[in-house]
Amino acid sequence: MTRLVYGAFIVLLTAFVLSNIGQVVRVLYFVPEAAGARAITNAPCKKSLEAVATGLENAVAAAAAARNADAAESAYRAKKTEITPDWSEAERACAEAENGPEALAAMTRLDRAAEAAARRRGEALAPVRREVDSFIR
Numbered sequence: 001m002t003r004l005v006y007g008a009f010i011v012l013l014t015a016f017v018l019s020n021i022g023q024v025v026r027v028l029y030f031v032p033e034a035a036g037a038r039a040i041t042n043a044p045c046k047k048s049l050e051a052v053a054t055g056l057e058n059a060v061a062a063a064a065a066a067r068n069a070d071a072a073e074s075a076y077r078a079k080k081t082e083i084t085p086d087w088s089e090a091e092r093a094c095a096e097a098e099n100g101p102e103a104l105a106a107m108t109r110l111d112r113a114a115e116a117a118a119r120r121r122g123e124a125l126a127p128v129r130r131e132v133d134s135f136i137r
Helices: 002-029 043-064 068-083 082-094 102-136
Strands: none
Touching: 002 102, 043 068, 043 082, 068 102, 082 102
8 A cells, every 4th residue: 555655745846846946947038929929019108218217227337336325216217317207108008018017017117126226336336436436545
């Protein structure tokens, strides 16, 4: 009886492991069915999202030169206000687009993460910049 239980266990475990391996191989080496399903096909939505993404990258670049965390955050927000019309256009254009709300949510997450990263970077670099300034000035 014990052999039967162990045998059933090994068979089920082997089936489970092979199933997992098959799923991983399918995702890694073959194109998933939904790979292109999330792409935005609405041209105005896509164009406005690209403008917002470029604006956010420019805001990150502007914050990179800041001397401390507060200055980095201020620089990021100041640069971000320049893309407010683009953001409004993206919200309008993507409201009804397929996957538009998900794309806007992803853009909002990018905005929050970029702002937090700019602040952290300013905090991390501030002491080093002060040390360098002590030698230069």
